[in-house]
Amino acid sequence: MQTEKTTDTERLDLLPRDRTTDPAGERLEDLLKRIALKKVPVSSFSRIWILGSLQAKVALAYLDCWLRGCFADIDKRQRLKNEAHLAAALQLFGTMGYLRGAVMKLGQMLANLPETVPEEFAEVLSALHFEAPPMHYALIREVFLDEFGKEPEEIFASFDRRAFAAASLGQVHRARLKSGEEVAVKIQYPNIARTIKADLRNLRLLLQPMCMTEDWQNLLDKLADIEQMLLMETDYRQEARFATVARECFTPGDGIVVPMVYEAYSTSRVLTTEYLRGRHLNEFLASAPGQELRDHFTDLMTVATMRLLYRVHWLLADPNPGNYIFMDDGRLGMIDFGCTRTMSDGEWAFQLEIEKALLDRDEGEMNRLIARACLYDSPDEMGAEQLAIVGRGIRWQLEPWLTEGLFDFGDREFFRRGIDSFVDITRKRYTRGMPLHIWSTRFILGARAIVYRLQGRCNFRKIYAQESAWGESNQTGG
Amino acid sequence: MRISEQTKQETRLRILGKAAELFVTKGFEESTTRDIALAAGLATGTMFNYFPSKETLAMTMVAEALSQGREDFQRRRTGEEDLAEELFLFIASGLRQLQPLRPFIGPVLERSLSPFPRKTVCLEGEAARMGHLDAVQEIIGRHGFTQAPDYVAMTIYWSLYLGILAFWTNDGSPNQEATQALIDYSIRMFVQVISGTGADTGGAHAD
Numbered sequence: 001m002q003t004e005k006t007t008d009t010e011r012l013d014l015l016p017r018d019r020t021t022d023p024a025g026e027r028l029e030d031l032l033k034r035i036a037l038k039k040v041p042v043s044s045f046s047r048i049w050i051l052g053s054l055q056a057k058v059a060l061a062y063l064d065c066w067l068r069g070c071f072a073d074i075d076k077r078q079r080l081k082n083e084a085h086l087a088a089a090l091q092l093f094g095t096m097g098y099l100r101g102a103v104m105k106l107g108q109m110l111a112n113l114p115e116t117v118p119e120e121f122a123e124v125l126s127a128l129h130f131e132a133p134p135m136h137y138a139l140i141r142e143v144f145l146d147e148f149g150k151e152p153e154e155i156f157a158s159f160d161r162r163a164f165a166a167a168s169l170g171q172v173h174r175a176r177l178k179s180g181e182e183v184a185v186k187i188q189y190p191n192i193a194r195t196i197k198a199d200l201r202n203l204r205l206l207l208q209p210m211c212m213t214e215d216w217q218n219l220l221d222k223l224a225d226i227e228q229m230l231l232m233e234t235d236y237r238q239e240a241r242f243a244t245v246a247r248e249c250f251t252p253g254d255g256i257v258v259p260m261v262y263e264a265y266s267t268s269r270v271l272t273t274e275y276l277r278g279r280h281l282n283e284f285l286a287s288a289p290g291q292e293l294r295d296h297f298t299d300l301m302t303v304a305t306m307r308l309l310y311r312v313h314w315l316l317a318d319p320n321p322g323n324y325i326f327m328d329d330g331r332l333g334m335i336d337f338g339c340t341r342t343m344s345d346g347e348w349a350f351q352l353e354i355e356k357a358l359l360d361r362d363e364g365e366m367n368r369l370i371a372r373a374c375l376y377d378s379p380d381e382m383g384a385e386q387l388a389i390v391g392r393g394i395r396w397q398l399e400p401w402l403t404e405g406l407f408d409f410g411d412r413e414f415f416r417r418g419i420d421s422f423v424d425i426t427r428k429r430y431t432r433g434m435p436l437h438i439w440s441t442r443f444i445l446g447a448r449a450i451v452y453r454l455q456g457r458c459n460f461r462k463i464y465a466q467e468s469a470w471g472e473s474n475q476t477g478g
Numbered sequence: 479m480r481i482s483e484q485t486k487q488e489t490r491l492r493i494l495g496k497a498a499e500l501f502v503t504k505g506f507e508e509s510t511t512r513d514i515a516l517a518a519g520l521a522t523g524t525m526f527n528y529f530p531s532k533e534t535l536a537m538t539m540v541a542e543a544l545s546q547g548r549e550d551f552q553r554r555r556t557g558e559e560d561l562a563e564e565l566f567l568f569i570a571s572g573l574r575q576l577q578p579l580r581p582f583i584g585p586v587l588e589r590s591l592s593p594f595p596r597k598t599v600c601l602e603g604e605a606a607r608m609g610h611l612d613a614v615q616e617i618i619g620r621h622g623f624t625q626a627p628d629y630v631a632m633t634i635y636w637s638l639y640l641g642i643l644a645f646w647t648n649d650g651s652p653n654q655e656a657t658q659a660l661i662d663y664s665i666r667m668f669v670q671v672i673s674g675t676g677a678d679t680g681g682a683h684a685d
Binding site: 137142143151191194195 | 554558559560562563564566567570574651653655656658659662663
């Protein structure tokens, strides 16, 4: 606790200050305090406010420090102006709805990064998504009347009034079709798309103080990409299309199951799929599975993600542990395709170029491609330090591609190196890059966090060879 | 010649039907009592025997819809709902019945349901308000919440409800789903107030 406090004070000391009106930085501290102590409705009000906790307040303060750090090099006048903007923007935090939770978590992660232990990192990553308030059954019924013109009981043979799982934009109920099949019905909280738009508008305002930095335009491009992805996630029809394509990518022999979508019971706000019986990661781990079983599921997860990457050029950009079902018969269920980023032909070609340079161990070409990924014309323009730090992160991401035999994703040192390079990139703010890389980073870090918790191993090279070979012989994917 | 009760009833219904059509197509403000009488095939004077004003006509429709909504609510209630859920079901059932009137009902509701003192009280509006609040009282009573005095609870409720109606009449989201979220939040807040379960129950000011 003492250590944390010291770090906090140290960070506050680093804040830019106005020597004439606020020599001790009290005004800023006061502002921070006021924002941090701002009352939020009690937790019983609804799930979205759960993060109005002490840790969230701490995270908010840290996020503020982090943002301030972004313009430590700008001249004082500009800094003052930025501070005023930042003060106003921070007030907006109080008005944020669904994004609040996500931003809080992100703030918390950025804030604690240097001290974060791998386990915490893995946990925070898995919690980083949109949260909607829980819905009671009366609200569910209204959604059904709007979407189908009928009550759930009229449509299904039975329908559980209580949700069995929370989804990022709603919740999931179990039901049984009149034809007897057990299904999972995902229902979206009303009006969430408009709330996301409003939240992102607020987020842009919040980040306005960074508009003087050279990466501002890149940041806006990334936010636009995020907004597009999130809005796509609000359309369950789109998710149904993803799930249907994904399902076709696997055969019964693969041991990977994507539940069937029941189109007749699905709309843009309601998604009905086959119900998969099994356990989530935490329950699975609680049963103290042996190494063989851990390796088995790590193998399946790797095959599943590589299959979708090489066959249809998709990144499962929200590799949340809740999206995997560990089925009792040893199969792996994959259940959520809402946050799927499809790579464009150009992006895919770039991915292949990087892979080739890596496997050829062509360092010159690697550097050239890393510079390109960060939107620089050449490694020289990018600068040696940035090239080295970003390069370390990318090479860590691609390390399994170069390793023969069993790759141990549960290796703490390996995961730790990944976090360290992510921390370095973030702290140095070498985050400029193609919008795709938000998703590929999230995809890789998220998936690695899961297999790290799983303490699993697999023959990555073999899986890569097998899955990429399909891509080479069928150039029509995507 | 005496007009039979049945004929009266039919005429009444015809006027209501024609008025609704006109309100929807021409708007409430733009439709005159003359237009309505003409459409219903009556002399304006005769129509006044049935409905003394355009506002009464509209509020009769509202009262009828809300009463229908109350019936729907009774039918749909399972008895397993908690207070917030039951209130939500009640309001949502009413709005569903009011739905056909939504294109024109805003100004009418504002005029007839306003909580401010008025010179002339629209009797139909008052009846609709009382009917609605009685049902709310009954729901709250059923769940045994009595923390706030009745008139406070009812005043807060009515303010929220009018806010919801105002928002709903102007809600451009598909199926007025923004209103659904608003009802959800409003009702949670209301239940918290009347049940005294909020974090701040005023204890700090008691010493």
